[in-house]
Amino acid sequence: MAPRLRLRLRFDDGAYIGPGKADLLALIAETGSISAAAARMGMSYKRAWSLVEVLNAMFAAPLVASVRGGAHGGGAHLTETGKAVLATYGAMQANADAAAATDIAKLLALRALASRTCGSSS
Amino acid sequence: MAPRLRLRLRFDDGAYIGPGKADLLALIAETGSISAAAARMGMSYKRAWSLVEVLNAMFAAPLVASVRGGAHGGGAHLTETGKAVLATYGAMQANADAAAATDIAKLLALRALASRTCGSSS
DNA sequence: CCTCGTTATGTTTGGCGGGAAATAACGATG
């Protein structure tokens, strides 16, 4: 099942990183291109680029390094910082999801009662 | 410091519960009124009410029971299901936050380097 | 030097979510 717990980490200055930016980072790492990653996520290039701009500005060093022009027009790849952020975000998500599993199950149960509406009243 | 990790739990049908709805539930429980809770959160009554409507529809039973008219005009309170959802969400948040603490610290460190301009690479 | 694909950036437009305000329903209480 798709990852159901979505995490957004908010920093004290209002900047935040969430699933959208994390997925974008992962796709940039995979495709080596901002435009290709944007296409994969079904978003416009401009939006993807603006997210990259924000990401690059909110950490100590840029997360994405891009090259303009050249053999195939250019490309983009993750810096060491970018890889570290992506990996850490993934780990955080996994850890949080595991820790919340029982509570998620409880909430799911509170919801599931609805589907049972057949015949048996409470 | 304010809780920095925000959780949004997405169900398979697209419905979700996040910090906003959870806070609203808590304030309704505390104030006994939708309008008072809305005022506390700095949102319009209409928005609060629509959130309550969504919350009531997305679980097996309504989370908020409201009374119209009467001595003081009416009011609202959490049902047993509502209390359970609120408590479980709070527990989930606490558990997830604890589990993610070390990763959060890592990300914070990746950000803080900006202030420290420290040269030592990994 | 021309092509090509990508990054980088500006401008415009449209949709839609939310806010504000107005209104109705409601029911204990005096």
Add this chain to the structure above:
DNA sequence: CATCGTTATTTCCCGCCAAACATAACGAGG
């Protein structure tokens, strides 16, 4: 039966985000 404060619901309007479109810069390589 008038009052009162809250819930419930509609309508209108505006601001903002983002999509769409347009364009420039860039640089390896044929």
